[in-house]
Amino acid sequence: MDLDRSFVIREDDLRILNPFDDDKLAALGRAIRLRPDDTLLDLCSGKGELLCTWSRTHGVRGTGVDLSTVFTAAARRRAVELAVADRVRFVHDDAAGYVHPEKVDVAACVGATWIGGGVVGTIDILARALRPGGMLLVGEPYWRREPPDQETVAACHATARDDFDDLPGLIRRVQAHGWDVVEMVLADQDSWDRYAAAHWLTLRRWLDAHPDDDLAEGFRQELTEDPVRHVRYRREYLGWGVFALLRR
Template sequence: MDIPRIFNITESAHRIHNPFTPEKLATLGAALRLEPGTRVLDLGSGSGEMLCTWARDHGIGGTGIDLSPLFTAQARLRAEELGVADRVAFVHGDAAGYVADEKVGVAACLGATWIGGGVAGTIALLAESLRTGGIILVGEPYWLRLPPTEDVAKGCLAASISDFLLLPELLAAFGDLGYDIVEMVLADQDGWDRYEAAKWLTMRRWLDANPGDDFAKEVRARLTSEPARYAAYTREYLGWGVFALIAR
């Protein structure tokens, strides 16, 4: 059980698998006013940077679930590196449908709402693991401005314009689901650049090391096309943020 190979290659050097910088992740942790001992569930935890740094900085504990064996192994190494392996655990598994054995204070899914079939389904899934009054964290793209055509939306790697909402509409949608929005931290352009551009060097290094790999043709095609696609589409039209919600 693993994510598609292309992600294991392009994001193998990433600590954060979304457009957040370490500073943004720290800002989010501070904004939530986390109490020491708070339990956090992270569905789609990637390389574990959120849980590991928050355990170090705020004394939280928790569990991360991710479909990638590579990223899960990296998360465990990060926990050891930061001296928090006794407080956080990382499980290689499918986060879709995962419910914690014990209720948690924070239930998060940052950038993987496909696990619940979209935002509403993912919030419903996270709520099953949440104690009363706890916080749900959802990381989700939104349109900075509406793409003028469906082709532009596809250039942002969306299936259609309807895949995402403008920010005010996304915030209203959380309210329609019965939640108060109690915090948000939004990615900036530098965060997007660091997330996307870091993939390019990783791909080039992989190609240099694996010239005869059957997958090299696909990686080469991505490296050739991605810089211009990102600059023309994602960088201009797509935002991303983490939104903190508490049930009304």
């Protein structure tokens, strides 16, 4: 049980594995008014940057769960680096089926709602671990602008326009499922660029070092096509944000 090798290679030089930068991640921690010793569960925790930096800054405790052995190992190293290893732990497991032994103050899935087949299913997974009155954090794409054609839709990692809502539609969907949206921090075009372009440099350096690898041909094509795809489609049409939810 592990994450596909290609994903691990793309994210090799990144600490935050979504279109947030350090400032936006810090802003989210402040926005939701974390308190010392709040408990968090972070599903699909990646390299643990959310949990580790919030533990250092706000004094929270928690558990991160991720399918990748590489990311989980990196998260444990980050916890040691930030001197919070006594307050956070990281588990290699399938987040979709993970059962946390205790109820938590905050349950998060920031950018991996595929674990629940979409936003609504992921909310239901997170809610299982939440104490009464606790908060959910859900990271999700949305349409910044209405995609004009299927080419734009496909370039934004969707199969159909209805795979994503626009921002009002996303909030209405959450509300209709019985949750209030009480905070949000949104990626912007610059943070999208920082996330996307970091992959290009990583891929180029990897290709230079591994020209005969089985993945090289596909990565070469990706490096040729993805910069154009990003600037023409994703940074213009696709938004992304993290939404804080409280049960109605």
